[in-house]
Amino acid sequence: MATTTETKNYKFNHSMIRVKDPKESVKFYEFLGMKVIKKLSFPEAKFDLYFLAYDSPKAVSGGNNVWDREGLIELTHNYGTENDPSYKINNGNAEPFRGFGHTCISVDNIQAACKRIEEAGYRFQKKLTDGRMRHIAFALDPDGYWVEIVGQKPLEETKGVTDTDLETYRMNHTMIRVKDAEKSLKFYREVLGMELFRTSVNERAGFNLYFLGYPGSKGVPAEGQGTADREGLLELTWNYGTEKDEAFSYHDGNKEPQGFGHICVSVDNLEAACARFETLNVNWKKRLTDGRMKNVAFVLDPDGYWVEIVQNERFTEKANF
Structure with missing residues (x-):
């Protein structure tokens, strides 16, 4: 694999939103024609991830690996929210939590x-x-x-x-x-x-x-x-x-009340891309070396929205998870 990175190979892979009841949410997005193409479960951390995409023969990136696509929706389900009558999602459109x-x-x-x-x-x-x-x-x-x-x-x-x-x-x-x-x-x-x-x-x-x-x-x-x-x-x-307005700011979706989590860009070379971001003096939420998950990073955009950076497996032929 090359040791450099080229933005022409990048893809706007997915947008993550938290959901209360994954059964109901998956049912809705499947009704819109999407399909769960990957599910990742993290029982020790008590959450599951559902990646939905348009996957028909007519779809733009139908049949591709999950990280070699654009236009996915990632649903994040934290265990137990479906049974919590007080749990409510912030949809990002209600004041004062717009973003x-x-x-x-x-x-x-x-x-x-x-x-x-x-x-x-x-x-x-x-x-x-x-x-x-x-x-x-x-x-x-x-x-x-x-x-x-x-x-x-x-x-x-x-x-x-x-x-x-x-x-x-x-x-x-x-x-x-x-x-x-x-x-x-x-x-x-x-x-x-x-x-x-x-x-x-x-x-x-x-x-x-x-x-x-x-x-x-x-x-x-x-x-x-x-x-x-x-x-x-x-x-x-x-x-x-x-x-x-110096005092003005948008809600990033990750502070309470939570809802939207992040957008994600997949790259051709994760380490090289992150090294490039370092030279551009980005603000980091999580570097590759931070925490337990060494295969994802998060940079912050000017409004503090999280942008996940992941490896496009097409360039490594190795599974991310």
């Missing part, structure tokens, strides 16, 4: 997909017919996390079509709010090697959205080209003026 915003799936037919979810009895934060934005919806998972639903085709192309094909769905992006867009963009581009795919400027509403990702074989989208066919993008939401 993480949502995950997002893109679908072939948004009208049919939303109808199917509603008929199954799942709740919505925002239906297609709510508000001014009639081209997006937000479903709620069993813990109240927001799952945005966007269409891969314009609304007029799917109007009146009643079918939806789960095998064409993508886990498109994860959204986190950031205090200072300039600092966050610099971190994700220069430290983690992501590219800016597109920007949505909303001056009247006072916020911008930045969509970043790893180009991979598709490359960076051309100007005006959509990103709904992609998986594993990161959306940064910046509300104007937060960068000027």
